Amino acid sequence: MKAPYHVSWVEKKHLAQLVILERQCFVQTWTIEQYQKMLSRNNFKVLGIFQDTMLAGYISISLTGDEAEIINLAVHPEHRKMGLAKTLLSRAISICCQAMATKIFLEVRPSNIPALKVYKSSGFYEVARRKKYYQDNLEDALILSLELTAPERF
Numbered sequence: 480m481k482a483p484y485h486v487s488w489v490e491k492k493h494l495a496q497l498v499i500l501e502r503q504c505f506v507q508t509w510t511i512e513q514y515q516k517m518l519s520r521n522n523f524k525v526l527g528i529f530q531d532t533m534l535a536g537y538i539s540i541s542l543t544g545d546e547a548e549i550i551n552l553a554v555h556p557e558h559r560k561m562g563l564a565k566t567l568l569s570r571a572i573s574i575c576c577q578a579m580a581t582k583i584f585l586e587v588r589p590s591n592i593p594a595l596k597v598y599k600s601s602g603f604y605e606v607a608r609r610k611k612y613y614q615d616n617l618e619d620a621l622i623l624s625l626e627l628t629a630p631e632r633f
């Protein structure tokens with residue numbers, strides 16, 4: 480029987496797994512060194528969803544003042560459509576609330592239907608569009624936002 484999934488912080492010891500997972504999920508990726516540098520900052524956090532010690536997905540967040548940004552969200556192809564992205568997003572929203580953020584922003588490709596479904600089902604809505612934003616195919620970027628109202632924060 481497979482171990483249950485659990486959510487916990489991604490630490491430096493997990494970075495080798497993280498960059499491999501990221502390369503399976505994105506065109507533009509960060510190196511271990513870039514992650515090490517970012518993780519040494521207080522305002523950058525990565526939550527992972529693990530099965531035993533295996534990283535099955537992650538979400539990275541940046542917190543600046545009362546605004547938060549979801550930098551990346553990804554789930555390993557073999558672990559998709561099991562609710563892991565929704566679990567990670569919900570935990571990330573709670574962390575943003577605890578940090579007293581009032582708004583969360585993120586960028587997503589209009590062609591990324593699975594990601595749009597995850598974000599919209601968690602209450603994110605479209606606030607802007609950046610024309611020809613992505614360098615690899617000049618696709619627009621949609622900017623989505625979620626307002627964290629008082630009842631969600633307290």
Ligand SMILES: CC(C)(COP(=O)(O)OP(=O)(O)OC[C@H]1O[C@@H](n2cnc3c(N)ncnc32)[C@H](O)[C@@H]1OP(=O)(O)O)[C@@H](O)C(=O)NCCC(=O)NCCS
Pocket residue numbers: 504505551552553554555558559560561562563564565566586587588591592593594596597600
């Ligand atoms: C987007 C991604 C993170 C979704 O991960 P996931 O764990 O499969 O998502 P979940 O299982 O939590 O699904 C949440 C919802 O999205 C829907 N969904 C997920 N993948 C889907 C797909 N390929 N097609 C249609 N709907 C999909 C689920 O059915 C579910 O809907 P529900 O709430 O109505 O049941 C994953 O596909 C991924 O890693 N993609 C590559 C990286 C990426 O594009 N990240 C987003 C960057 S902005």
